[in-house]
Amino acid sequence: MKEQTEASVPPPQTKRIVDREKFDVRRLSAMSRKEVLQVSRDPSTYIIAFVLPLILLLLFGYGLNLDTGTTRIGLVVQDDSEAAQSLAAAYHNSDWFEVEQARSVAEIEDDLVSGDIFAMVVIPQGFGEGVLRGNAPPIQIVTDGSQPNNATFATGYAEGLRANWAAGRGLEAGQPDGGNVRVATRYWFNPELKSRYSLVIGSIAIVMVIIGTLQTSLVIAREWERGTMEAMMATPMLMSEFLISKIVPYFVLSLISIALCTVLAVTVFGVPFRGSILALFVISCAFLLPALGLGLLISAVTKNQFVASQAGLLSGFLPTLLLSGFLYEISSMPLPIQAITYVIPARYLVPSLQTVFMAGDVWSLFLPNIAALVGFGVLLLFLTFRVNRRSLM
Amino acid sequence: MGETVASIRDLTMRFGGAEDDALKGIDLAVETGQITGLVGPDGAGKTTLIRILANLLPPTEGSVVVLGGEPGTNRFDLGYMPQRFGLYEDLSVIENLTLYARMRGLPQSEWDAAFTRLLDFTDLARFKSRLGGKLSGGMKQKLGLACALVRTPKLLLLDEPSVGVDPVSRRELWAMVEQLVDEGIGVLWSTAYLDEAEQCEVVYLLNKGELLFAGNPSNLTDEVAGRVAVVTGFEGRRRELLTRMLDRDDVIDGTLQGRSIRLLFDRPAANDAVVLDLDDGSQVEPARPRFEDGFINRLGGGPDGTSELARRYRMIDGGDGCAIEAKGLTKRFGDFTAADNMDFAIPYGKIYGLLGPNGAGKSTTFKMLCGLLTPTEGSGAVAGHDLRTAGPEARRSLGYMAQKFSLYGDLSVRQNLNFFAGAYGLSRGEARNAIDSTIEVFDLGGDLNRSAGEMPLGYKQRLSLACAVMHQPPVLFLDEPTSGVDPVARREFWTHINGLVEKGATVLVTTHFMEEAEYCDDISLIYRSQLIAQGTPDELKRRAQVVAPRLQAPTMEDAFIALVEDRDAAVEKAA
Numbered sequence: 022m023k024e025q026t027e028a029s030v031p032p033p034q035t036k037r038i039v040d041r042e043k044f045d046v047r048r049l050s051a052m053s054r055k056e057v058l059q060v061s062r063d064p065s066t067y068i069i070a071f072v073l074p075l076i077l078l079l080l081f082g083y084g085l086n087l088d089t090g091t092t093r094i095g096l097v098v099q100d101d102s103e104a105a106q107s108l109a110a111a112y113h114n115s116d117w118f119e120v121e122q123a124r125s126v127a128e129i130e131d132d133l134v135s136g137d138i139f140a141m142v143v144i145p146q147g148f149g150e151g152v153l154r155g156n157a158p159p160i161q162i163v164t165d166g167s168q169p170n171n172a173t174f175a176t177g178y179a180e181g182l183r184a185n186w187a188a189g190r191g192l193e194a195g196q197p198d199g200g201n202v203r204v205a206t207r208y209w210f211n212p213e214l215k216s217r218y219s220l221v222i223g224s225i226a227i228v229m230v231i232i233g234t235l236q237t238s239l240v241i242a243r244e245w246e247r248g249t250m251e252a253m254m255a256t257p258m259l260m261s262e263f264l265i266s267k268i269v270p271y272f273v274l275s276l277i278s279i280a281l282c283t284v285l286a287v288t289v290f291g292v293p294f295r296g297s298i299l300a301l302f303v304i305s306c307a308f309l310l311p312a313l314g315l316g317l318l319i320s321a322v323t324k325n326q327f328v329a330s331q332a333g334l335l336s337g338f339l340p341t342l343l344l345s346g347f348l349y350e351i352s353s354m355p356l357p358i359q360a361i362t363y364v365i366p367a368r369y370l371v372p373s374l375q376t377v378f379m380a381g382d383v384w385s386l387f388l389p390n391i392a393a394l395v396g397f398g399v400l401l402l403f404l405t406f407r408v409n410r411r412s413l414m
Numbered sequence: 415m416g417e418t419v420a421s422i423r424d425l426t427m428r429f430g431g432a433e434d435d436a437l438k439g440i441d442l443a444v445e446t447g448q449i450t451g452l453v454g455p456d457g458a459g460k461t462t463l464i465r466i467l468a469n470l471l472p473p474t475e476g477s478v479v480v481l482g483g484e485p486g487t488n489r490f491d492l493g494y495m496p497q498r499f500g501l502y503e504d505l506s507v508i509e510n511l512t513l514y515a516r517m518r519g520l521p522q523s524e525w526d527a528a529f530t531r532l533l534d535f536t537d538l539a540r541f542k543s544r545l546g547g548k549l550s551g552g553m554k555q556k557l558g559l560a561c562a563l564v565r566t567p568k569l570l571l572l573d574e575p576s577v578g579v580d581p582v583s584r585r586e587l588w589a590m591v592e593q594l595v596d597e598g599i600g601v602l603w604s605t606a607y608l609d610e611a612e613q614c615e616v617v618y619l620l621n622k623g624e625l626l627f628a629g630n631p632s633n634l635t636d637e638v639a640g641r642v643a644v645v646t647g648f649e650g651r652r653r654e655l656l657t658r659m660l661d662r663d664d665v666i667d668g669t670l671q672g673r674s675i676r677l678l679f680d681r682p683a684a685n686d687a688v689v690l691d692l693d694d695g696s697q698v699e700p701a702r703p704r705f706e707d708g709f710i711n712r713l714g715g716g717p718d719g720t721s722e723l724a725r726r727y728r729m730i731d732g733g734d735g736c737a738i739e740a741k742g743l744t745k746r747f748g749d750f751t752a753a754d755n756m757d758f759a760i761p762y763g764k765i766y767g768l769l770g771p772n773g774a775g776k777s778t779t780f781k782m783l784c785g786l787l788t789p790t791e792g793s794g795a796v797a798g799h800d801l802r803t804a805g806p807e808a809r810r811s812l813g814y815m816a817q818k819f820s821l822y823g824d825l826s827v828r829q830n831l832n833f834f835a836g837a838y839g840l841s842r843g844e845a846r847n848a849i850d851s852t853i854e855v856f857d858l859g860g861d862l863n864r865s866a867g868e869m870p871l872g873y874k875q876r877l878s879l880a881c882a883v884m885h886q887p888p889v890l891f892l893d894e895p896t897s898g899v900d901p902v903a904r905r906e907f908w909t910h911i912n913g914l915v916e917k918g919a920t921v922l923v924t925t926h927f928m929e930e931a932e933y934c935d936d937i938s939l940i941y942r943s944q945l946i947a948q949g950t951p952d953e954l955k956r957r958a959q960v961v962a963p964r965l966q967a968p969t970m971e972d973a974f975i976a977l978v979e980d981r982d983a984a985v986e987k988a989a
Contacts, residue, residue, distance in 0.1 A: 051516030055505065062504045252500020252561075255468045256517040257489045 052266030070278045074228045081220035082290045093119045095129035095141040102149020111186045117178045140164040140175035218292050223347025225282045232275045233312025234337035241320030242329040296377035304373045307391040310398020311366040321409040341367040369393040416446035419569040419600035425476035436462045437623045444600045451614030452604040455900030458620040460604040464573045468494045493567030499558030503547030514561040532560040552583030570601045580771025608706040634708035642703045643683040646674040648696040653912045660719025667716040671932045672952035716905040722855045724913020730888045732762030737920035742792035752778040754943045767934035768924045775943040776924045813882035817894040823867025838885035852880045872903035892923040928970040946981045
């Protein structure tokens, strides 16, 4: 319980400074012009708006690849039958594997230990006989458990290849399928399953957060730090004019940067663009509302460039990177974390972006997401206008 | 009498969380046709008061009327220049002016006339397209003023417009504002310089949020009329004599002025060498009181003359060598020469001043000598250690007090003391003794657990000095040590420094406070990266009288301006 008798506690500030001026478009345009001049003269703008997207695209496009590409495996064929040779040939012919063949496990054991190969596939003795009897005999897959990701990939691919081979074999031999269930896997929209595509698309979201949230919060904090805020507040300027003058240039800058990202994604990284530019524009605009709103809110609360950049990183950049679903699947996250993603605006952006690139205009998916983004934007901007008052306290 | 454009009655300002009121029961009025001075040391509440008038802070209690209404009415008639001028550094001069013209709603048809008038007025026409960040301090200040005047206001609020600006620019600015006043504008000019206060028609003197005095400055100086005297012609060391005088009961304040000592008494001044127990050759003459004397009197007098810090300090016997030596020290940044061929030698037991406006090159010279910058050319030595070959030894023999008091704001006072004792490599026992002694000398006992950041400026300065001398170095470097502190704290500081020098310590000090220069034994005048004059304060004043014969009994500031102007004239002739 808080003591009620503390006489020394000052009474709460009830007085507020009230603006008496009317909104003035000329002042707004003066401030916006000033902002554009500053933006165009600040070299960091170019780095953040143009160089950074380039770096991110390169990083996500080439550096960070969630696909395994070709995996080096060892293939131990202990059986001389035609079936065993056929399966071995299937491994050799696969694009996924680079195969080192041997007669016994002992020959290539050391390679697995030293990491030269990621897995060892053993086609055991009696494999051919089993095939002739009609049941698909098991193969042995030995992987390097110290690299769990590679091990999982290698196992999955190796087993998948065998299953494919067995299925094809069954048909070739004209044997009835009996009760065997066959799985036909078809990947829609991303037939090659290139994670690069979704990463490149996700980087557009990152760029929007960096310009919209980080950059915006920094430029307002800078006005506080350099004392120009104080001078501006002593003019007839309204806080709403000030805030809008910050929103407009960075809104435009973000759109330019998004356009650049899109062109690069399509031309350099070969990401398909199946939707319409209008849809991309509408989705981007919808996301910029909460991104800018968050940036403005941060700057209104912190008034300090260092704190603003930390807050922007924690509340804008990191959630977008980790919780928006472009790097990690939301459906594979633990439930409490999944719940958190619902308050991350980027969560509503990433599926729409991926759809507009990979699938096309699916307005039934866009509209609810856009509605959510606009909702967040309105809430954040409303809070900003409430918090940001004309006072130096 | 002019029109009242701002008035405050019984104003109290309290910030959430603060213990003390930032302003207590203030009454104030600003009238047109005169400069109203708002005077006081840092933290007195000047900026808070101006911000309330500019409608940037809501007052806690009291009535405030600005331009005939609550603050915020008729904002078009209000001009405000904040402490940092409010300029955009990446906009040019003309772009800054245009922005303010638009923001203040000046019709576009009037821009050309207004800009021409203001650029002419501020002499900035040549620099129209230069970026704000590339202007000198004086030019920024003028542009800041121009921006505040872009739409001629009825009330002009200037928050410490002259702080950190060289004396020449200060005088120019004052002349400009006087011209505005003649045009019928009401001006509130806040300043920490007491000599500026003296020139105002009406002065409001603030100290710790309270109004100490309001009225014509002569009313305050009249209070100490007949109580000021100057002692000249004495034998022996001036610092020792000052200490003796300050320790007398009837002397409430004393300052050095070259080879003379200025004293303020608590009763009509004794004008007799015998009464003051001086030697035979000494003369005591009455002197004209200054505003600062009145201020000190109102505050109850300055500190006594004996420094407890100095009494406990070790004797330093440096012998005949030089404590600090600079030989042709030069520093270039790209094609800009920040310090050009600095030459001086300082013997032990002296105070040496580097005097000059901001950006003249004193800090650069200073930083080269304490090993923070590597000279491009030339060499320097501290306590016999060459900075190039024996940097660590040189640094160990000096104590450094930085301009911004480099204390750790979020550590407590005791933690700061512990840290600096460790940083200077004191052993455990030495550190304990040094810290205990520091706590006693500076009376820090009650504040040991407060964080250094929340202490008032005067305390920070004491603590900063305490940390710098904890290892009892023979050489002390002080960078703008009393910037912003009140006159009493400044006197206390100099009492300590004087005492340390009497013990044989050597002090190198940079300052732009001209009265502080009077404490120095020798001065280098630094202007535009060059050393333009060297000598004792009295010598420099005499030299100023040679180049400007009109000067009679020049102050250090007069001397500075005369020498700088002479230099400018010589450069112009050569070009």
